Amino acid sequence: MQVQTKERSVEAVRGYWNAHTLGKQYVLNAGIVFGSAEFFDHVRPWMNPFKFPWIMDRIDREAVGLNGKHLLEIGCGLGYDSFEFLKRGVKVTSTDLTPEAIELTRRHFDVEGVQAESVHVENVLDLTFEDNAFDGVWANGVLHHTGDTQQAIREIRRVLKPGGRAIISHFYRKPSWMHLLSRLGRENIEYKDEDPPVTDFYTEAEVLSMFDGFVVEETANEHYRALPIARSGLKASLYNMAFKPAYNLVPELAAKRLAYKFSVTAVKQ
Numbered sequence: 001m002q003v004q005t006k007e008r009s010v011e012a013v014r015g016y017w018n019a020h021t022l023g024k025q026y027v028l029n030a031g032i033v034f035g036s037a038e039f040f041d042h043v044r045p046w047m048n049p050f051k052f053p054w055i056m057d058r059i060d061r062e063a064v065g066l067n068g069k070h071l072l073e074i075g076c077g078l079g080y081d082s083f084e085f086l087k088r089g090v091k092v093t094s095t096d097l098t099p100e101a102i103e104l105t106r107r108h109f110d111v112e113g114v115q116a117e118s119v120h121v122e123n124v125l126d127l128t129f130e131d132n133a134f135d136g137v138w139a140n141g142v143l144h145h146t147g148d149t150q151q152a153i154r155e156i157r158r159v160l161k162p163g164g165r166a167i168i169s170h171f172y173r174k175p176s177w178m179h180l181l182s183r184l185g186r187e188n189i190e191y192k193d194e195d196p197p198v199t200d201f202y203t204e205a206e207v208l209s210m211f212d213g214f215v216v217e218e219t220a221n222e223h224y225r226a227l228p229i230a231r232s233g234l235k236a237s238l239y240n241m242a243f244k245p246a247y248n249l250v251p252e253l254a255a256k257r258l259a260y261k262f263s264v265t266a267v268k269q
């Protein structure tokens with residue numbers, strides 16, 4: 001399952017993401033101050049719920065059942081997903097492994113004038129919450145970067161109430177075009193400066209086998225259109241100029257089979 005030879009420790013993961021909070025890489029204008037209202041407006045279009053319509057649809061659907069209930073977000077980054085749930089009347093606890101993400105999420109909520117139940121550092125591999133604490137857990141683009149996806153799902157199950165929902169958008173899937181690209185040479189593909197220390201890919205069967213003690217309610221293959229990536233270098237140029245336009249000509253049904261994102265919504269038994 002491991003595709004990197006880099007160090008996979010929690011410290012390495014924390015160090016990387018603390019320096020590369022997802023979203024910061026889109027701010028190329030030095031005049032935009034990190035954490036300002038202008039910063040959050042600028043970054044918003046690149047964030048998952050705005051870039052991928054199925055994420056906003058999932059938030060819309062899940063927020064109906066979670067209205068007035070307690071949702072834990074794991075790996076909140078800049079807090080955009082948490083904010084969408086807060087706007088829809090869900091009580092949200094926003095957490096991330098890195099102090100930088102937590103600081104920026106707090107500023108984000110201040111700028112928007114919303115109040116979460118709590119915004120603080122948590123490691124999903126060893127959560128500080130009591131058993132059966134939450135009605136839902138949301139993790140978007142996180143678990144495959146932790147170094148121990150199975151342990152993350154065990155912890156999510158532990159803190160969910162019976163009947164609580166684990167809404168995981170998404171795992172990285174193999175076989176997929178992204179999985180193949182990740183194995184080509186040493187050059188980075190998705191991130192601008194440096195790839196994360198851990199990015200694990202799983203078959204659908206491997207993902208589903210990790211949901212012991214859950215009933216899986218929904219699965220989906222997503223991200224079946226390739227978006228341009230904002231970096232330079234041979235691999236990225238080939239990707240932007242050759243792979244992306246060619247791949248986007250593949251008919252939708254076939255392209256979905258090659259999608260690299262695999263999402264799961266599962267209910268704790």
Ligand SMILES: C[S@@+](CC[C@H](N)C(=O)[O-])C[C@H]1O[C@@H](n2cnc3c(N)ncnc32)[C@H](O)[C@@H]1O
Pocket residue numbers: 013017018021022047048074075076077078095096097098101122123124125139140141142145146
């Ligand atoms: C790709 S970013 C996604 C951020 C956010 N969910 C979004 O979609 O914008 C991955 C996030 O996972 C967090 N993360 C990585 N390992 C974690 C862990 N063990 N516990 C909690 N968060 C973790 C990182 O700090 C980072 O903010």
